[in-house]
Amino acid sequence: MSVNPQLYTAFQAIMRAGTVSGAAELLGRSQPAVSRMIDKLEDSVGVKLFERRKGRVVPTHAAHLLLDEVERLFVSMATLEDFGRRMALGQDSGVGVASLPALGLDFMPEVVARFRALRPQARVVLNVRMSVTVEKWVATQQVDFGLAETPFQLSGFETRIFADSSYVVAMPADHPLAGLDEVTPAHLNGVDFVGWTPAVTARRIFDDIMQGAGVVPQMLVESTMSAPMCSLVRRGLGVAVVDPFTAWAQRDPSLVFRPFLPRIPCRIALLQPETRNPTALAEDLIGLSETLRDEAVTEIFD
Known part of the structure; x- marks a missing residue:
């Protein structure tokens, strides 16, 4: 064909x-x-x-x-065309990254800003995609590295744990639960709740925990991502369980975040093509990502 x-x-x-x-x-x-x-x-x-x-x-x-x-085909074609233009101009290659939204919407832009301060001539392409698409792009060598939530569905890449953290509860600063050091299922009984859609893995874990505790939250609004969930919480529509990196990005005086127990793991891995060695630029960007990761986790949980 x-x-x-x-x-x-x-x-x-x-x-x-x-x-x-x-x-x-x-x-x-x-x-x-x-x-x-x-x-x-x-x-x-x-x-x-x-x-x-x-x-x-x-x-x-x-x-x-x-x-x-088709979209992957056009990405590949655009990458080839762009590579030809950069080669014709004698420019060095940059760094291509694919990241799940939890890190791609705010966390990675901060990493890229720090990277550009050190490497002002370097070119960065940040692709924000769902984890399964990140896997595909890394496996087909369309990016230098990716950040995706475990477990994986594909192969063809090397992995190592980038972050092994926990989801947290987001709530308005004046919410009755804001005075707690940690939130348990019992605290959410009868509380308006902003939840994930059923397709999200963490939603299934959350539902199992709540069912085991005999608690049915008043889930009035659902979303696929933590960022809009925080925005909904900020507007007084309830509390939500969100990933720690979105919590770090969304922090402001109007919101507070508390650990949720029992723990819902937030495990994110670094993916790299198994048949290609990382470039010096990619290693620099990964190093800055790991530094900001430590800063974000410390700020949210301390």
């Missing part, structure tokens, strides 16, 4: 826009032209990608699976 990038560009545009007309506008093409490109792509891959319903296109399950592969 030959790969025609234009067909995949049209496919990606429809997935983003949600309609053929929207994709045509994004691509600067006519709607019939975009429709023909999708027909050719479906013939090429041998599966139906969209259901046509009353003038609308509805992605099939196969389309959602293909989208992840």
